[in-house]
Amino acid sequence: MSIPSLDDLRAIGAAQQPTYADVAARDAAVETLRKMPPLVFAGECDDLRERLAAVSRGEAFLLQGGDCAETFEGVTAENVRNKLRVLLSMAVVLTYAASVPVVKVGRLAGQYAKPRSSDTETRDGVTLPAYRGDAVNGFDFTPESRVHDPQRLVDVYHASSATLNLARAFTTGGYADLRQMHAWNTDFVKRSPVGVSYERIGAEIDRALAFMDAIGVDPDEFHSVDFYSSHEALILEYEHALTRIDSRTELPYDVSGHFVWIGERTRQLDGAHVELLSHIANPIGVKLGPTTTPDDAIALYEKLNPERVPGRITFVTRFGAGKIRDLLPHLVEKVTAAGVEVAWVCDPMHGNTFEAESGYKTREFDDVVDEVRGFFEVHHSLGTWPGGLHVELTGDDVTECVGGGAKLSAADLSHRYETLCDPRLNREQSLELAFLVAEMLSK
Ligand SMILES: O=C[C@H](O)[C@H](O)COP(=O)(O)O
Numbered sequence: 413m414s415i416p417s418l419d420d421l422r423a424i425g426a427a428q429q430p431t432y433a434d435v436a437a438r439d440a441a442v443e444t445l446r447k448m449p450p451l452v453f454a455g456e457c458d459d460l461r462e463r464l465a466a467v468s469r470g471e472a473f474l475l476q477g478g479d480c481a482e483t484f485e486g487v488t489a490e491n492v493r494n495k496l497r498v499l500l501s502m503a504v505v506l507t508y509a510a511s512v513p514v515v516k517v518g519r520l521a522g523q524y525a526k527p528r529s530s531d532t533e534t535r536d537g538v539t540l541p542a543y544r545g546d547a548v549n550g551f552d553f554t555p556e557s558r559v560h561d562p563q564r565l566v567d568v569y570h571a572s573s574a575t576l577n578l579a580r581a582f583t584t585g586g587y588a589d590l591r592q593m594h595a596w597n598t599d600f601v602k603r604s605p606v607g608v609s610y611e612r613i614g615a616e617i618d619r620a621l622a623f624m625d626a627i628g629v630d631p632d633e634f635h636s637v638d639f640y641s642s643h644e645a646l647i648l649e650y651e652h653a654l655t656r657i658d659s660r661t662e663l664p665y666d667v668s669g670h671f672v673w674i675g676e677r678t679r680q681l682d683g684a685h686v687e688l689l690s691h692i693a694n695p696i697g698v699k700l701g702p703t704t705t706p707d708d709a710i711a712l713y714e715k716l717n718p719e720r721v722p723g724r725i726t727f728v729t730r731f732g733a734g735k736i737r738d739l740l741p742h743l744v745e746k747v748t749a750a751g752v753e754v755a756w757v758c759d760p761m762h763g764n765t766f767e768a769e770s771g772y773k774t775r776e777f778d779d780v781v782d783e784v785r786g787f788f789e790v791h792h793s794l795g796t797w798p799g800g801l802h803v804e805l806t807g808d809d810v811t812e813c814v815g816g817g818a819k820l821s822a823a824d825l826s827h828r829y830e831t832l833c834d835p836r837l838n839r840e841q842s843l844e845l846a847f848l849v850a851e852m853l854s855k
Pocket residue numbers: 480526527528529530833834
């Protein structure tokens with residue numbers, strides 16, 4: 413299978429792309445990237461696709477989470493460990509409380525480019541290009557920093573490589589061992605009600621592990637976890653340069669991440685993003701907002717997966733708590749009736765963003781939970797499988813979303829608001845969400 417050239421894709425037209433003034437520098441960055449080794453292996457992408465096929469069949473649950481926008485500065489051992497820690501803790505809660513295998517995917521090691529509502533940002537009468545993620549420009553509000561710089565694409569590769577290296581070490585080198593689950597959250601269990609629930613599950617797991625040990629199950633079974641990377645495939649230059657032909661299958665894979673998705677703003681059926689991703693063999697996601705018609709979704713599926721490969725397509729719905737119960741049933745019903753089998757996943761973040769009076773972009777924890785509840789209700793009533801959760805979260809104790817057990821208020825937002833784009837759930841809110849979802853799953 414051949415893939416279209418970058419020029420072909422540009423000619424098709426792509427939304428949300430950087431504008432590089434220096435075309436020679438852009439082409440040089442692409443050439444540099446083309447020579448780089450793969451960040452992930454095609455066989456790993458195949459493994460994930462098979463796991464997502466199990467999600468589509470209702471045999472597993474997807475947990476996908478991480479930063480809204482990763483930053484180069486955030487590539488530290490502590491930061492990556494904290495994100496993994498919260499994802500692993502959530503996965504343990506979901507697996508144990510709901511007895512369902514959980515497929516673990518980070519929004520990590522590549523989530524550096526952001527689609528924006530506006531091309532510009534104005535502060536105190538000064539208008540500059542909007543921040544589009546570290547892949548494109550800098551966050552500082554100066555003309556120099558906001559220039560779209562293609563060298564940043566090469567920096568994304570190195571940052572992703574370092575992050576993946578850490579993630580692989582943490583998930584296979586002992587840190588993720590189930591017997592360590594108490595150690596992941598010792599600081600936290602003492603000061604939070606959700607921490608106490610976590611410890612209770614931990615004690616039950618200890619008993620189960622002791623039992624398995626007694627009957628001779630190999631303890632190494634619990635030593636590591638399978639963990640995958642994902643990001644929005646937004647910048648054509650980057651994704652195209654990292655698309656390679658796999659020597660085993662002779663098929664193109666985007667080796668920038670195991671799973672890549674097409675965003676709500678770039679899912680045009682005749683657009684360059686859908687065209688490029690229709691040629692790669694990775695499992696892919698498509699974000700679907702409240703204006704998506706069943707015909708749109710079915711046409712996207714047909715174009716992206718004409719051979720109907722199981723596990724290839726994940727539909728991530730992000731309707732908002734107020735709309736999901738009205739709009740999702742029609743979509744799921746028609747798509748299912750068309751014989752299309754996908755993993756249905758809920759992103760309860762992107763339809764629930766609002767601006768607090770102080771100007772901070774935020775989300776209400778109760779709205780996030782309500783959208784997930786609506787997602788489960790709709791799937792239960794249709795007899796389809798609520799296949800997963802896609803969340804923006806961080807392992808740190810930030811104050812970006814309001815509500816949750818600690819009852820963060822709008823006044824608290826300024827204490828530790830660190831995201832460069834959209835607000836994320838903090839560690840406590842993430843774990844709280846995992847307990848609530850586990851309850852929904854186990855019903
Ligand atoms: O994360 C998603 C988008 O990039 C984000 O919601 C866009 O935010 P904006 O409306 O502030 O541009």
